[in-house]
Amino acid sequence: MNPITGTPAGVTATRPESARPESARPEPARAATTAQPVLELRGAAARVGGRTLWSGVDLTVRAGEFVAVLGPNGVGKSTMVKVLLGVLPAAAGEVRVLGGQPGQSAGARIGYLPQRRSFDPSLRIRGLDVVRLGLDGDRWGVPLPFGAARQRDRERVAEAVDLVGAGAYAHRPIGQCSGGEQQRLLIAQALVRRPEVLLLDEPLDSLDLPNQSAVAALIGRICHQQGVAVVMVAHDVNPILHHLDRVVYLAEGGAVAGTPAEVITSETLTRLYRTPVEVLRTADGRLVVVGQPEAPSTHGGHHAAV
Numbered sequence: 001m002n003p004i005t006g007t008p009a010g011v012t013a014t015r016p017e018s019a020r021p022e023s024a025r026p027e028p029a030r031a032a033t034t035a036q037p038v039l040e041l042r043g044a045a046a047r048v049g050g051r052t053l054w055s056g057v058d059l060t061v062r063a064g065e066f067v068a069v070l071g072p073n074g075v076g077k078s079t080m081v082k083v084l085l086g087v088l089p090a091a092a093g094e095v096r097v098l099g100g101q102p103g104q105s106a107g108a109r110i111g112y113l114p115q116r117r118s119f120d121p122s123l124r125i126r127g128l129d130v131v132r133l134g135l136d137g138d139r140w141g142v143p144l145p146f147g148a149a150r151q152r153d154r155e156r157v158a159e160a161v162d163l164v165g166a167g168a169y170a171h172r173p174i175g176q177c178s179g180g181e182q183q184r185l186l187i188a189q190a191l192v193r194r195p196e197v198l199l200l201d202e203p204l205d206s207l208d209l210p211n212q213s214a215v216a217a218l219i220g221r222i223c224h225q226q227g228v229a230v231v232m233v234a235h236d237v238n239p240i241l242h243h244l245d246r247v248v249y250l251a252e253g254g255a256v257a258g259t260p261a262e263v264i265t266s267e268t269l270t271r272l273y274r275t276p277v278e279v280l281r282t283a284d285g286r287l288v289v290v291g292q293p294e295a296p297s298t299h300g301g302h303h304a305a306v
């Protein structure tokens with residue numbers, strides 16, 4: 001159940017969300033219950049450098065759903081984003097993105113925020129220009145749009161800046177913005193083409209706790225109010241826990257997907273990692289996972305082979 005919209009997650013669909021014009025996007029509460037899956041993995045596996053990171057991943061994400069990809073360092077969370085982007089082919093199973101093969105959809109339909117980059121404090125480029133790069137950053141050398149196209153671009157940038165609440169500092173050089181402000185502007189960059197899917201690789205990394213909560217709430221609102229499907233790689237589930245519809249927890253060779261309540265339990269994680277893992281809930285509702293093994297790449301263990 002989505003805590004914001006009260007919508008049950010993962011309910012079946014009638015019509016492809018991608019077939020609808022932007023102006024006709026449904027209310028998010030209906031979007032999650034009526035849309036076709038925008039992302040689908042069936043028995044998917046990823047293999048890099050000759051070893052299988054994970055396999056047997058089944059996951060369905062619909063419009064307006066917020067899904068976190070969790071697991072220890074080096075387990076292959078960013079690799080899952082690469083598979084969804086079509087940068088890395090799945091080693092097994094089937095992966096569908098917006099009804100087609102990964103990488104087939106035009107860039108405008110997928111917003112992507114890579115793992116955190118830092119900006120040099122002396123960088124003079126304005127926040128607004130960073131957001132605009134999301135529109136035309138792939139058109140270097142092509143003349144700037146003019147007339148109606150230019151006006152449309154301006155409106156798109158203003159809309160994205162407004163959506164993330166960055167109006168107060170978007171005219172400042174990005175190097176002079178705080179980490180949280182920079183992250184909001186980068187999210188605006190990923191949103192500026194009004195994507196149907198948002199892939200975020202550790203967007204809360206290196207933010208302090210209040211900023212983690214604020215950015216998590218912002219992403220939750222964008223997802224549930226704009227009907228955007230969000231897949232977010234995260235190390236710590238706590239800042240996003242109350243906004244999430246589902247999680248996929250990766251382990252060497254395998255994965256478990258479901259609601260946080262179903263997946264983040266001592267029983268499920270112990271079964272997944274084949275070693276005792278304890279999930280503790282603190283008085284304020286935060287989850288602490290104890291005994292979760294690091295991925296073999298970081299500790300030199302054996303690797304599953306396909």
Ligand SMILES: Nc1ncnc2c1ncn2[C@@H]1O[C@H](COP(=O)(O)OP(=O)(O)OP(=O)(O)O)[C@@H](O)[C@H]1O
Nearest residue numbers: 048049053072073074075076077078079080297298
């Ligand atoms: N092109 C590649 N060739 C070989 N190994 C790779 C390649 N790309 C990634 N890896 C390895 O695959 C493993 C998974 O990487 P990935 O970045 O997906 O993990 P992650 O779960 O996102 O890690 P973290 O939480 O530390 O960011 C790592 O051990 C990484 O070194």
